[in-house]
């Protein structure tokens with residue numbers, strides 16, 4: 001076991017950090033406030049192979065693992081560009097298609113994920129089901145040689161910039177525990193519409209309600225098996241949690257870096273404010289929490305890439321919880337350290353509050369992770 005990342009991984013981090021620095025937070029926030037997308041950054045990251053580091057080499061990707069993709073996501077977030085669609089498109093969708101897709105689906109989609117030329121949104125959340133995915137009612141009905149898909153999803157990120165959406169549904173006659181069927185639906189398909197949700201997060205990536213009104217799909221829109229079971233879905237959800245952890249870690253690093261720089265420099269009494277333990281200790285504690293959380297995220301990625309899906313599931317949940325908590329503390333203390341400047345646009349700390357707060361809610365909430373750990377790791381009875 002080594003706690004030092006490989007030379008290759010460190011080189012990847014350094015290269016991505018350089019790219020991130022060329023764009024930075026002012027680019028990201030500028031795009032968000034102008035209602036525009038981060039297309040330039042996405043395209044360049046794709047061209048350089050960073051968005052496809054985890055796609056198998058035979059499809060034009062880097063042949064690496066989720067640990068590599070998480071490193072890319074973390075470095076971009078640490079540079080001020082937390083790209084939500086990285087968590088969805090190359091992590092969840094590409095992984096599920098690589099693992100469960102047909103040869104034709106792999107040949108069509110994976111080279112495009114590898115160079116970032118397509119994005120695919122991912123839709124599981126429904127208004128009435130929320131955290132309880134077993135209650136989803138989006139239904140796939142066999143119709144002739146294909147399918148009719150009906151239902152509604154909410155909070156789906158990036159539908160306006162996606163080429164397609166991977167929908168999680170259940171089959172017509174399925175009741176009770178979810179055995180998900182996954183469908184790729186191109187965004188222009190008749191019957192599929194989306195409406196934006198007004199959000200209080202500074203992000204170029206928007207959230208949408210998706211309406212599926214008897215959307216007619218060919219048979220081969222199905223990914224994996226009909227009623228395929230949770231395993232094929234979790235092939236994508238563990239990477240999602242690892243990526244969310246990486247994004248949280250990056251945001252935490254960004255906030256702490258800004259806070260430490262400010263605290264070294266700003267002087268209002270006889271010493272820089274960073275000399276006061278009232279500021280230094282909470283920053284130090286946040287740093288410790290963040291590094292511990294990063295370790296768990298790296299363990300989760302390592303287990304996942306080693307093929308231990310069960311071990312990765314527990315570690316990914318723990319990492320997601322720990323990085324979200326650590327990142328929230330980092331951002332909150334960074335705002336406090338900056339005093340009034342913590343809430344100005346110029347210092348770029350206050351705008352992190354919304355996105356970092358999201359980390360406690362999505363893709364899986366803090367409470368649902370605690371439920372999971374209580375039940376699966378501690379053997380406690382289920383309360384719900």
Ligand SMILES: Cc1cc2nc3c(=O)[nH]c(=O)nc-3n(C[C@H](O)[C@H](O)[C@H](O)COP(=O)(O)OP(=O)(O)OC[C@H]3O[C@@H](n4cnc5c(N)ncnc54)[C@H](O)[C@@H]3O)c2cc1C
Pocket residue numbers: 088121122123124125129130131132154155156157158201207358361362363364365366367368371384
């Ligand atoms: C910005 C953003 C982007 C998103 N992007 C996507 C996306 O791309 N695709 C997608 O499918 N979804 C997406 N989501 C949805 C996200 O995954 C859900 O918001 C999240 O899973 C929580 O579901 P909910 O909002 O319905 O909350 P609810 O399930 O209604 O929960 C509300 C509160 O109750 C708590 N709670 C619920 N049940 C229990 C319980 N048994 N024990 C203890 N506490 C409980 C929750 O933890 C939470 O605090 C996104 C959400 C946001 C905000």
